[in-house]
Amino acid sequence: MSSPFVIQCSREIFSETEIEILEEHGARLKRLADGCQRPRKPAGRRFVEVANGRRLPETVYEKVWMKYQQRLELERDPAFQDAMGPLRKAHDDREDWKRMRGATWGEMVRRSRGLDD
Numbered sequence: 001m002s003s004p005f006v007i008q009c010s011r012e013i014f015s016e017t018e019i020e021i022l023e024e025h026g027a028r029l030k031r032l033a034d035g036c037q038r039p040r041k042p043a044g045r046r047f048v049e050v051a052n053g054r055r056l057p058e059t060v061y062e063k064v065w066m067k068y069q070q071r072l073e074l075e076r077d078p079a080f081q082d083a084m085g086p087l088r089k090a091h092d093d094r095e096d097w098k099r100m101r102g103a104t105w106g107e108m109v110r111r112s113r114g115l116d117d
Contacts (some may be wrong), residue, residue, distance in 0.1 A: 004023035004024065004026075005022055005023050005024070005025070005026025005027045005030070007019070007022055007023070007026070007068070008072060009068070009071045009072050009075050010071070010075065013067070013071060014064075014067070014068075018064045018067070021060065021061065021064045022064060022068060025061060026065075026068075029047070029051075029061065029065050032044055032047055032048055032051065033047075033048065033051035033052075033065065033069075035048075043059070046059075046062075047059075047061065047062055047065070050062045050065075050066065051065065051066075051069075
C-alpha cells in the first residue's frame, strides 16, 4: 500500500470524507490533472476536462479536487498570506482541530489572551 497523498494546504475547510478522498486518491488525481497519467475510462477523461477548466465539476472527486486546487491557489496568494499570517499546514493534529471547534467562543478568547489557567 502506498503512503497517503500529502495535502499541501490547510485542512480546516475540508470534511473528514474530503480528506480521506484526497489522501487515498490525491496522487492519482494529481497525475491525471498534470497529464502524467493518461485516463483509461470516461470518468478519467471527464476529470481531466474538469481539471483543465473545460467542464464544471459534478462528481465528488472532481469537486474535492477543484476545492483543493482553489485552496492551494488562495494560500499562495501574497495578499491572503499577509491577511492571515502563517497557516497551519498538512501535518496539523486533527484532534487539536476538533478540540478547537468544540471550544466555546469565550474559552477561545480567554486562551488567546493568555487568561486560561
